[in-house]
Amino acid sequence: MIRTSRSWRFAAAAVAAGLSLAACGTTNDSNSSSSSSGKSCDATIAFLGPTTGPYANLGINIIDGAKVAQEDFKKSNPDCKFDVKTFDSQGDPDKAKNLAVQIVNDDNIIGVLGPTFSGESDSTGKAFNEAGLVTVSASATNPLLTTHGWTTFHRILGNDNTQGPPAADYIKNELKPQKVFVVDDSSEYGKGLGDIVKNKLGSLVSDSDEVQQGQTDFSATVTKVKADNPDVLFYGGYYPEAGLFIKQLRAGGWTGQFVSGDGTKDPGFVEAAGAKAAAGTILTCPCVDSTGDFLAKYKQINGQDPGTYSPEGYDAMNIFMQGVKAGNTDRSKMLDWVNNYDQDALTKHIKFTSEGEVTETPIYAYKVNPNGDIVGIKQIN
């Protein structure tokens, strides 16, 4: 799906080469200085995910959330040299695979924040596992990722299987519909989520349809939905299609409640649909809404509001930094630290199962305001 020109690849390779050269320089410094100052808290963490390209928003949300954690850490530990290197995959599994080799070969890196997407997690998981390099993802939610037996893979939010059942319960108990129509976008994510909701709702589901990614005209599906006239429509898929779909449903005269998952929780949904059509939409997400102290600090550091997965990025980075502070400055110690991590954090109490899933998986409901803002309602499980 992502086309790229050769020149960008060269540029990325050049930047990465520059970074690793710079890193070589700092290694020697830190080795010599650490012996003199006796500090054991110097470490490098890699961020793997998109910071440019079509999916850059999500990567930037996470790394900006992580920056808040870094600032906190710097204040309380001014002597530590804690370094974060960014590896921009543009969300492309193939690029991420090449970057993973660079990360593994850089001996300074003792942990990876990421990968951001399920696709790149899948393409890089084996390499990280073989290198014994621990990864903590703040956003990859494909359930299959923890079935490969990788001991290094972790994620700090519930997978897609944890999102479907609460979404279905919310629809059943809060919206109390007579009929629910389920549409998915035939993608692995969208169909997976749609099927879970469909099975959980059982006889409430009156009909269903599958659309395609990249589709822009939904007239036949609109006809089908209007013919069935459900109270609630659940859409499993991503925001570009969801936005155009709800717009055409509203234009066609359907007035029921539109519900979708985290793939739709993006300002791009409101842009594609228009605030009028998007208003009232309910979105479920394993991601926490940013509030309070974190919100204020994030705004101050990054100059804008936090986005989806910013708090998760903060928590993931915190795990590494607490590990470094506790003296875990090589790969195997850091892996043990993450595997045994058991603490309260911003988004939830974090403790990992042996597969790398987080044990607590809160799911939240969000709503689109009439002015187009996506605001948190409450936890739904």
Place this chain on the structure above:
Amino acid sequence: MDFNLLTHHFFELTITGIALGSVYALVALGYTMVYGVLRLINFAHSEVFLYGTFTTLWVTYFMGGTANSSTGAIIGMLLVALVMSMLVSGGVALLLEKFAYRPLIKRNAPQLIALISAIGASFFLSEAMGLRDRIAGFVGLDDNLSRYVQSARDTRSIAFEIPRKNLFPIFDYTVNTTDVLVIASALLMMVVLDQFIRRSRMGRGVRAVAQDPESAALMGVNSVRVVQLTFWLGGIMAGAAATLYMIRIGATKFDAGFILGVKAFTAAVMGGIGNLRGALVGGLVLGVAENYGSAIFGTQWKDVVAFVLLVVILLFRPTGLLGESLGKARA
């Protein structure tokens, strides 16, 4: 399989299918005309359409459209957008001819080379649109143009909702203003173009070159002019299609041309490539077939249905439904 939906909502599916097919048909004209004259498939034509959609988008921004714009203001803005999109798409088509084809034709390059050049131009134009934020950054205009270039790879919507009124019922469906506008404009454009090719002096030149380029040149037809005219006409039709598409869908994206281009090309082949009326028939048949296919088998099957139909049609009529070439159209 569910025939219930089709039988109960036959007219709704048909009319929305025709509206969808009208856009296919207008874009298909560009493929079919260039093929008729040059025996060349202009794969970059989808991007000629794409630039039209962005022109419409930007005109609504530039003219200060908001969610509260009055209906009169919206109609005015759409008219300006229609003219501008036709001009921009026509211009892009002419530039394509100048830089991607003429140098090759001059050197008598094989058709395959021109095809590759077209695919290259298609990628170039689409990616340039997808990287418009960075291009604006290079020239230092990204602050002034932020609304036009931001989220360069995301879907962008026009500045207002298109107001629509229900007009009159046809059995199970109430036709609305958007349907009428899209279908009527598309048909009008097609008729004008068809008559222009059939009756005007320049149209006769186009037909002459399509029939026999060498004889036409001997008879004093300026074939370079004719090729330019062909590209330009295809471009302005794609520009009109782009505005109608934005009226229907309301949003575009840097890669929105690709799928629509494939569909329009299919429509051109289905109707008989090189045949203007064939493009219309092919577009409408394809649009309606997609809707029927969606209704009977589910939306995920619509392309399977449409392309099986294409294969079946080509099995029985290898030159497409109408099958007559541009050159042989009667004067």
